[in-house]
Amino acid sequence: MRAIVVPRLGGPEVLELREVADPVPAADQVVVALKYAGITFGDVYQREGTYRGGKPLGANDAPLPIGGEGVGTVVAVGANVTDLKVGDAVIYCENLGSYAERVAVPAWKVIKLPSDIDARDAAAMFGQGVTAHYLAYDTGKLAPGMSCLIHAAAGGVGHILVQLAKAKGAAVIGTAGSKEKADFVSSLGADKVILYRDTAFLPEVKAWGDGGGVDVVYDSVGQATIDDSIKATRVRGLCVLYGNSSGLVDTISPMDLAAAGSIYFTRPRLGHHVRNRAEIQRRADDLFQAMRDGKLKVALNKVFPLADAVEAHRLLGSRTGIGRILLEVA
Numbered sequence: 001m002r003a004i005v006v007p008r009l010g011g012p013e014v015l016e017l018r019e020v021a022d023p024v025p026a027a028d029q030v031v032v033a034l035k036y037a038g039i040t041f042g043d044v045y046q047r048e049g050t051y052r053g054g055k056p057l058g059a060n061d062a063p064l065p066i067g068g069e070g071v072g073t074v075v076a077v078g079a080n081v082t083d084l085k086v087g088d089a090v091i092y093c094e095n096l097g098s099y100a101e102r103v104a105v106p107a108w109k110v111i112k113l114p115s116d117i118d119a120r121d122a123a124a125m126f127g128q129g130v131t132a133h134y135l136a137y138d139t140g141k142l143a144p145g146m147s148c149l150i151h152a153a154a155g156g157v158g159h160i161l162v163q164l165a166k167a168k169g170a171a172v173i174g175t176a177g178s179k180e181k182a183d184f185v186s187s188l189g190a191d192k193v194i195l196y197r198d199t200a201f202l203p204e205v206k207a208w209g210d211g212g213g214v215d216v217v218y219d220s221v222g223q224a225t226i227d228d229s230i231k232a233t234r235v236r237g238l239c240v241l242y243g244n245s246s247g248l249v250d251t252i253s254p255m256d257l258a259a260a261g262s263i264y265f266t267r268p269r270l271g272h273h274v275r276n277r278a279e280i281q282r283r284a285d286d287l288f289q290a291m292r293d294g295k296l297k298v299a300l301n302k303v304f305p306l307a308d309a310v311e312a313h314r315l316l317g318s319r320t321g322i323g324r325i326l327l328e329v330a
Contacts, residue, residue, distance in 0.1 A: 299323025
């Protein structure tokens, strides 16, 4: 089968399309023939070696698989799997190797795709939608009367998080890098949008509302924003660092958190919020129902063929356009 792999760490150009062996399911796995694979900044971190601390790949490491989520059809079932069968349309996340024609996935990570949900729409929403869901429902526990700041609010997670936050009754400030993106975020219901290239976000946040900052800050940018994100958080509020698109945050001083107002700080990961099928299904059910009800609109930027993964990563890195980038595999 064809698959995109990472033979060495680096920029988009290191991605290679190769012929590799078809996967064979272990007893508790299924093999999924991919139709679409979602592209995320997590894939960029994998390609660049961020998760390895920049340590070069050794002879036993390369080539690395890449891609963590996809939509497709079950084509093989392990001996112990009883709740999925060949032919089922399915979706999954948090499983490496999705930039490929086929991938083996632990069965508990796989859920059936509802027949009334389009496969491409589901692929555009799922991994980032599940992330936004746990951020809004579990990490931030948003509720009516609360306020939040969402960095990169036009991004894949960001634009879904804006909609979920508004549905939970929270007031939302978003940041965006262009007027086009700012207008898009406003159209989703954000109460205020800051063009961060033109205006520093911290004084804008402090000047909004009662001047005390927001209850929750969602920061996916990292190094370039985290200091002011902490300062933008209300006394005893929560600062959530869930990405590092501008670079890793090396240290957070407890004394800085204290000085900023006894701020709570967390760095959550998706894998800790989808630990079993029931948890995945609960989040998926909420998101699919919101799509059916017209309460969740998912933006799609561009769909690339599998062979053009390099160009897809370049587009993601350019931060141009709005919405999700997908690979179409079949």
